Amino acid sequence: MTTMTMTGAAVTLQDITRVYGRGQAAVRAVDGVTLDFPRGSWTAVMGPSGSGKSTLLHCAAGLERVDSGRVLIGDTDITAAGDSQLTALRRTRIGFVFQSFNLIGSLTAEQNVALPLRLAGQRPSRADVRATLAAVGLADRVRHRPRELSGGQQQRVAIARAMVTRPEVLFADEPTGALDSSAARTVLDLMRAMADAGQSIVMVTHDPGAAARADSVVFLRDGRAVDRLTGASTHAVADRLAAWER
Amino acid sequence: MRGLSRAGLAERFGSAFRPSLGGGWGGRMVAGALLSATLGVALVQSSLLLLITAALLDPPAGASAAERLEFTDGTTAAVSMLGVVLGGAVFLAGFIISSTFAFTVDQRRRDLALLRLVGGSRGQLRRLLLGEALLLGTLGAALGVPSGLAVMSFQAWLMREFAFVPPGFEGRWRMWILGVSFGTGILLAVAGVLVAARRAARVRPLEALRETGAAAKVMTWSRALIGLVFLGGALALVIVAPAGGPAGGMAMAMNVPIPAAVAVVAFAPLLVPLIARLVPFTGPAGLARANLRDARRRSASVAAPLIVLVALVVGNTGAGASFTASGVRELAAQTHADLVVESTAAAPGGTAPSGTDAASPSGTAGAASIAQVPGVASVSTETRLPAEVTTGSGEDRETEVVSLLVIDPAAYGKAHGTGDALASLSGRAVAAGPGGDVPTKGTVELRLPTRDLGRIPVTASVPATMSGGANLLVPPGLVTPQELAGAPARSFVTLSPGADAAAVRATLAKIGTVSTVADWLRADAEAANSTNQKIMLIVLGLGGLYALIGVINSVVIGAATRRREFAEARVTGMTRAQVVRSALLESYAVTTAALLLGAVAAGATFIAVLATTKSVTGTATLDLPWPQIAGVALIALAVTGATTLITSLSATRPQPVTQLRSS
Numbered sequence: 001m002t003t004m005t006m007t008g009a010a011v012t013l014q015d016i017t018r019v020y021g022r023g024q025a026a027v028r029a030v031d032g033v034t035l036d037f038p039r040g041s042w043t044a045v046m047g048p049s050g051s052g053k054s055t056l057l058h059c060a061a062g063l064e065r066v067d068s069g070r071v072l073i074g075d076t077d078i079t080a081a082g083d084s085q086l087t088a089l090r091r092t093r094i095g096f097v098f099q100s101f102n103l104i105g106s107l108t109a110e111q112n113v114a115l116p117l118r119l120a121g122q123r124p125s126r127a128d129v130r131a132t133l134a135a136v137g138l139a140d141r142v143r144h145r146p147r148e149l150s151g152g153q154q155q156r157v158a159i160a161r162a163m164v165t166r167p168e169v170l171f172a173d174e175p176t177g178a179l180d181s182s183a184a185r186t187v188l189d190l191m192r193a194m195a196d197a198g199q200s201i202v203m204v205t206h207d208p209g210a211a212a213r214a215d216s217v218v219f220l221r222d223g224r225a226v227d228r229l230t231g232a233s234t235h236a237v238a239d240r241l242a243a244w245e246r
Numbered sequence: 247m248r249g250l251s252r253a254g255l256a257e258r259f260g261s262a263f264r265p266s267l268g269g270g271w272g273g274r275m276v277a278g279a280l281l282s283a284t285l286g287v288a289l290v291q292s293s294l295l296l297l298i299t300a301a302l303l304d305p306p307a308g309a310s311a312a313e314r315l316e317f318t319d320g321t322t323a324a325v326s327m328l329g330v331v332l333g334g335a336v337f338l339a340g341f342i343i344s345s346t347f348a349f350t351v352d353q354r355r356r357d358l359a360l361l362r363l364v365g366g367s368r369g370q371l372r373r374l375l376l377g378e379a380l381l382l383g384t385l386g387a388a389l390g391v392p393s394g395l396a397v398m399s400f401q402a403w404l405m406r407e408f409a410f411v412p413p414g415f416e417g418r419w420r421m422w423i424l425g426v427s428f429g430t431g432i433l434l435a436v437a438g439v440l441v442a443a444r445r446a447a448r449v450r451p452l453e454a455l456r457e458t459g460a461a462a463k464v465m466t467w468s469r470a471l472i473g474l475v476f477l478g479g480a481l482a483l484v485i486v487a488p489a490g491g492p493a494g495g496m497a498m499a500m501n502v503p504i505p506a507a508v509a510v511v512a513f514a515p516l517l518v519p520l521i522a523r524l525v526p527f528t529g530p531a532g533l534a535r536a537n538l539r540d541a542r543r544r545s546a547s548v549a550a551p552l553i554v555l556v557a558l559v560v561g562n563t564g565a566g567a568s569f570t571a572s573g574v575r576e577l578a579a580q581t582h583a584d585l586v587v588e589s590t591a592a593a594p595g596g597t598a599p600s601g602t603d604a605a606s607p608s609g610t611a612g613a614a615s616i617a618q619v620p621g622v623a624s625v626s627t628e629t630r631l632p633a634e635v636t637t638g639s640g641e642d643r644e645t646e647v648v649s650l651l652v653i654d655p656a657a658y659g660k661a662h663g664t665g666d667a668l669a670s671l672s673g674r675a676v677a678a679g680p681g682g683d684v685p686t687k688g689t690v691e692l693r694l695p696t697r698d699l700g701r702i703p704v705t706a707s708v709p710a711t712m713s714g715g716a717n718l719l720v721p722p723g724l725v726t727p728q729e730l731a732g733a734p735a736r737s738f739v740t741l742s743p744g745a746d747a748a749a750v751r752a753t754l755a756k757i758g759t760v761s762t763v764a765d766w767l768r769a770d771a772e773a774a775n776s777t778n779q780k781i782m783l784i785v786l787g788l789g790g791l792y793a794l795i796g797v798i799n800s801v802v803i804g805a806a807t808r809r810r811e812f813a814e815a816r817v818t819g820m821t822r823a824q825v826v827r828s829a830l831l832e833s834y835a836v837t838t839a840a841l842l843l844g845a846v847a848a849g850a851t852f853i854a855v856l857a858t859t860k861s862v863t864g865t866a867t868l869d870l871p872w873p874q875i876a877g878v879a880l881i882a883l884a885v886t887g888a889t890t891l892i893t894s895l896s897a898t899r900p901q902p903v904t905q906l907r908s909s
Binding site: 058063064083084087090091092096102104115116119120147161165 | 357360361362363364365366367368370450451452904
C-alpha cells in the first residue's frame with residue numbers, strides 16, 4: 001500500500017527499512033514502509049506477532065535507526081539525528097507509553113511525572129504535575145510509589161509522565177497489553193479523550209478492541225504495511241486481522 | 247540538572263534509611279557503596295596517622311646514646327611496616343571503593359536507560375552518576391573520619407601488643423588529615439564511577455524496554471588493556487625479584503599479589519564463568535549453570551574482591567612463611583658450631599679471668615675466657631652495638647641506624663662459613679655484614695653511640711642473607727672495650743674432638759646462657775616465625791577484613807536486582823527452596839572460581855619467592871601455611887554462602903507475582 005505524504009502529518013515514514021542480522025541470518029523487520037500518521041488523530045498499528053509493529057514504532061520514535069528511508073516528526077527529519085538532537089526530541093516533542101509501564105520504582109507517582117520536566121531543566125510546578133495526574137484520574141495517588149499502585153494505575157502514571165511535556169506525538173507500545181479488561185478500558189477511554197482533544201497518538205496493539213478505539217488502523221505483515229481501515233468496529237478490525245494472519 | 251541529581255539521591259538515601267517503604271534494594275546498594283567508602287577512608291586515615299606519628303616519634307628523655315640509636319632503629323622498622331600497611335590500605339580502598347561504585351552503576355543500566363527514554367541526555371546521566379559518587383564519597387569520608395579514629399586505636403593497640411612500638415604509643419590526630427580523608431573518599435568514589443558512568447551514559451534508551459536489563463559487553467578493550475598492563479607489572483616483579491638481593495627480592499615478591507590480582511580481575515568476566523562452569527555440581531533445572539553463562543559481568547564483579555582478598559592473604563602469608571623458612575634453613579646451614587653462649591661484654595678489668603688481656607682477638611674479655619675453657623676448640627664471639635652509618639654525599643647523603651658486630655674475622659669466617667671473605671678486615675676498616683643495607687665497597691661515615699669514627703673504608707663483605715643479621719662487621723681494634731661494656735655478645739663455640747660436652751657446658755654456664763646450636767636455631771626459628779605472623783596480622787588483618795566486607799557487599803549488590811528473576815523462576819514452577827538452592831549453587835561456583843583465580847595470582851608470588859630464595863640461599867624454598875590457606879577458603883565459602891542465603895531468602899519472601907509487576 002502506498003500513501004502520498006501529506007504535509008502536516010504528525011509522523012511521516014518514507015520507504016523505511018530496518019534489517020536485523022547479516023547475510024543469511026538477516027531479517028527485514030520493517031521492509032520499505034511508507035506511511036503517515038495524521039496530526040490530531042489516533043492511529044493503531046496492528047499485525048501478527050513478528051510483523052514488525054514494535055520495530056516500526058521504535059523507528060518512528062527515533063529509538064532505532066532505519067537502514068534506509070526517512071523519518072519525519074512533524075517537519076523535522078530525524079533520520080540522521082544525533083544523540084543530543086534525539087534527546088531534545090524525547091524531552092519536548094514526543095512521549096512514550098509502554099506495555100511494562102517503565103516507571104522508576106524508587107520515585108513516587110508525582111516524581112515520576114515530574115521527571116521529564118526536570119531532565120529538560122525546568123522546575124516543574126507541583127500544581128502542573130498534580131493537574132496532569134488528576135487528568136488521568138490519580139489525584140489521590142500522587143505520593144504512592146509504583147509498587148503500591150495497580151497495573152492500570154501505573155499505566156496511567158506512565159501516560160501522565162508522557163503527557164506532562166505536552167508532546168506533539170504520543171507513542172504507545174501495547175499500552176493495554178499487561179492490563180485486565182477494566183483497567184484497559186480506563187486507559188483506552190483516557191487515550192480516546194486525549195485524541196478527541198487533538199493529541200496525535202501512534203499505538204501498537206494486538207488487541208482488536210483497543211485498535212477499534214483509534215481513528216484508523218494500519219495493518220502490518222512481514223514488515224510491510226498492507227492495509228488501512230478507518231472508523232472500523234472491533235469486529236471489523238478482528239476480521240481484517242484474521243484475514244491477514246491467514 | 248543539579249536538582250535532579252539531588253532529587254535522585256534524596257530518593258535513594260530515603261530508601262536507604264527507610265528500606266521498609268520499598269525500593270529497599272536500591273537502598274542496600276547505596277548502603278554497600280557507602281560502607282565501602284567509609285571503611286576504606288577509615289583504613290587509609292588510620293594507617294597514615296600512625297605512620298606519621300611513628301616517623302616523628304622521639305626517644306624517651308634520659309635514654310642513653312645507645313638506647314637512642316636502638317629506639318631509632320625500632321621506629322624505622324615500625325615506620326616501614328606502617329608504610330606497607332598504608333600501601334595496602336590505599337590499594338584496597340582504591341580497588342574496593344571503585345569496583346563497588348562501578349558495580350552499582352552497572353547494576354542500574356535499566357534505570358539509566360529509562361532516564362534516557364524520558365529525555366535524559368548522556369551528559370545528564372554522567373553528571374547524575376558522578377554527582378552521586380561525589381555525594382557518597384563525601385558522606386563516606388564524613389563517616390570514615392570518626393571510624394578511622396576507632397580503627398587507629400585498634401591498630402596502635404595491636405602494634406603495642408606485639409612490641410613493634412614503645413608502650414604508650416598512640417596515633418596522633420592531625421587537622422590536615424581531614425583533607426586527605428575527604429580527598430580519598432571523593433577521589434576514589436568518583437574515579438570508580440568515571441569509567442562506569444561513561445559506559446552507562448552510552449546505554450541505548452531501548453534497553454529500558456527489555457525485561458531483564460541487557461547485559462553490558464562482557465570484555466571491553468580498556469579492561470583488557472588494564473589487565474595486560476598489570477600482568478606485565480606482575481611479570482616484571484617476578485622476573486626482577488631474584489636479582490634484588492634478600493631485602494629487595496622479598497619486597498618485590500611480596501608486591502606481586504597486587505598487580506597479579508588486578509590483572510586476574512580485569513580478565514575475570516572471561517575467566518570466572520569459564521572456571522565456574524567447570525565446578526562440579528548439579529542443581530534444580532540447571533538454572534545456576536545458565537545464570538553463570540548469562541550474567542558474566544555480575545559473576546566477575548562478585549568475584550573481584552574475593553580474588554584480591556585471596557591473592558593478598560594467601561600470597562603474602564605464603565611468601566612471608568617461605569622467606570622465614572628459607573632464612574631459618576640458611577642460618578642452620580651456615581652456622582658451624584656446637585654451642586652458643588649468650589652473654590654481656592664485660593667492663594675492662596672486670597670479671598675476666600686472670601691471664602686474659604683486654605686486647606684479646608674479639609675485643610671482649612668473654613671471648614678469651616671461653617677460648618681458654620678446656621675442650622673448646624674455637625670460638626667466634628660477636629658483640630652487638632647500634633651505630634649510625636652515613637653513605638653517599640650531597641643529595642644522596644643518607645644516614646641510618648645499623649646493627650654493628652665486633653668480630654674476630656678468622657673465627658667469624660669459620661663459625662659462619664664465609665671462608666676468607668673477611669681475611670683483609672683489620673685495623674681501621676669495616677666489612678658489609680649479612681644484613682645488607684651498607685655498601686660493599688668505598689667508604690662510610692660511622693658513628694658509635696659515644697664516638698664519631700669519621701670516614702672508614704669498607705674493605706670486605708659477606709653475602710647478604712635471607713635471615714638478615716648485622717649490617718656492619720668490624721675488627722676488634724676499632725671499638726674500645728669501654729665502648730663495648732654491657733653490650734650483648736653471642737659466642738659460637740666449637741668443641742675439640744672428644745671433649746666432654748657436659749663439662750664444657752657447665753663451665754661456660756658461668757659466663758653466660760648456654761644452648762646447643764640446634765636449640766638455639768630452633769628458638770631463633772620460632773622467634774622468626776612469630777615475628778612474621780605478627781607482621782602479617784598487622785599488615786593483612788584489617789585489610790583482609792575490609793576486603794571480606796567488600797566481598798559481602800558485592801554479593802548483596804549482585805543480588806539487588808534479582809528479585810524479578812527469582813520470581814520468574816518461581817512462577818515457572820520452582821519452589822522457593824529450589825530458587826534459593828540454585829542461587830547458593832551459583833554463589834558456590836563463583837566463589838570457587840574466585841578462590842582458584844586468587845590462587846593463580848598468589849601463585850605468581852610463589853614463583854617470585856622460589857626464584858628469590860634460590861638466588862639468595864641456593865635452595866628454592868616454598869613453605870605454605872596450609873591451615874591459614876584452608877581457613878581463607880572456608881571463610882570465603884561460608885561468607886559468600888551465608889550472604890547469598892540471606893539475600894536470596896529475603897528476595898524470595900514476597901509472593902512471586904508481586905515481583906512480576908513492572909517497575
